[in-house]
Amino acid sequence: MHNDIEKILVTEEELAEVTKKLGEKITRDYAGKKLLIVGVLKGSIYFLTDLSRHIDLPCHIDFVQASSYGSSTVSSGKIEIIKDISDDLTGFDVLLVEDILDTGKTLKHIHDMLSKRNPESIAVVTLLDKPSRREVDIYADYIGIDVPNAFVVGYGLDYDQYYRNLPYIGILKEEIYKN
Secondary structure (H helix, E strand, O other): OHHHEEEEEEOHHHHHHHHHHHHHHHHHHOOOOOEEEEEEEOOOHHHHHHHHOOOOOOEEEEEEEEEOOOOOOOOOOOOEEEEOOOOOOOOOEEEEEEEEEOOOHHHHHHHHHHHOOOOOEEEEEEEEEOHHHOOOOOOOOEEEEEOOOOOEEEOOEOEOOEOOOOOOEEEEOHHHHOO
């Protein structure tokens, strides 16, 4: 599996440092608020787990799952909600946790959907940001790392459901997904 990686972009140590810094900032910003952390499945699971350990506040955690990729490396543009959150958002400050902000279509769809449910606020934290690929007007309030326009996997990010369990983020060799 490691042989399928062209280059490591973000090491395990760098991931630990980024999640710690983001968690500390979120702790300061949400002090005294009723925080609901909403992970965007499946990709955010590792990031959300590590990040939440650095958020020193009482909080609720829930998940939403959307899909627009299938087995492709390119989004179909059609967003399907597979799993909705179970919490009532009234009175909560919602923090959407995303693994990578790419075109922004899926995140915007989720953000707009949750905005209609009476939260106090909605903010976005993303581990990786690819602003060069943004197609819609959405941004992250908290950004871990800007990445180049390459196909990245690991630490939750996948290709056809594989590579999520890599402990780092790497660029997948093109011959793996160009078959």
